[in-house]
Amino acid sequence: MxxxxxxxxxxxxxxxxxxxxxxxxxxxxxxxxxxxxxxxxxxxxxxxxxxxxxxxxxxxxxxxxxxTGQVGIEQLVDRCDLTCRPVRDLMVDYLTERRPGLDYPNAGQRPRSLS
The missing domain is CATH 1.25.40 (Serine Threonine Protein Phosphatase 5, Tetratricopeptide repeat)
Known part of the structure; x- marks a missing residue:
């Protein structure tokens, strides 16, 4: 009280x-x-x-x-505990660039894989 x-x-x-x-x-x-x-x-x-x-x-x-919902890209990548900082930064940059396409795939189409 x-x-x-x-x-x-x-x-x-x-x-x-x-x-x-x-x-x-x-x-x-x-x-x-x-x-x-x-x-x-x-x-x-x-x-x-x-x-x-x-x-x-x-x-x-x-x-x-x-x-509270989604975590940021950096927090998501940091969960992987990558020891090589350049690789970690590359993953963050890559996912940041791909984010719009991954968050909002075209309606009616299957989302593409990350590969």
Whole structure:
């Protein structure tokens, strides 16, 4: 309840007015001031249960980056742990160049393979 109260005092409104962004901002402020953010996520579960968060909101605040959709090309390539920096940069450049065609293939046609 204290966490909800702090957000409402800071932003104004009611619990139904609290957004995912407000929750993430609050969590970031806790981390910035070296406060333990563990135990400060129950308010988010309450907001989900109240139905005041959108359906596509992250399930928890523990690792919101996993639930927020696509990762960037650099993060995707870095998951491969390539030790040769020029090869890593080449892959990033290649995928960046190919991205429009890969993200939006022509309707009705099968996407082409990367080879």
């Amino acid at each position: 204290n966490d909800l109260t702090k957000i409402m005092v800071s932003k104004g409104g009611t619990p139904a007015d609290i957004t995912v962004g407000d929750a993430l901002e609050y969590r970031a402020a806790l981390q910035e001031h070296h406060a333990q953010s563990a135990g400060h996520t129950l308010f988010y579960a309450w907001l989900r249960r109240l139905g005041s968060l959108p359906d596509d909101a992250p399930a928890t605040l523990r690792n919101p980056s996993r639930a």
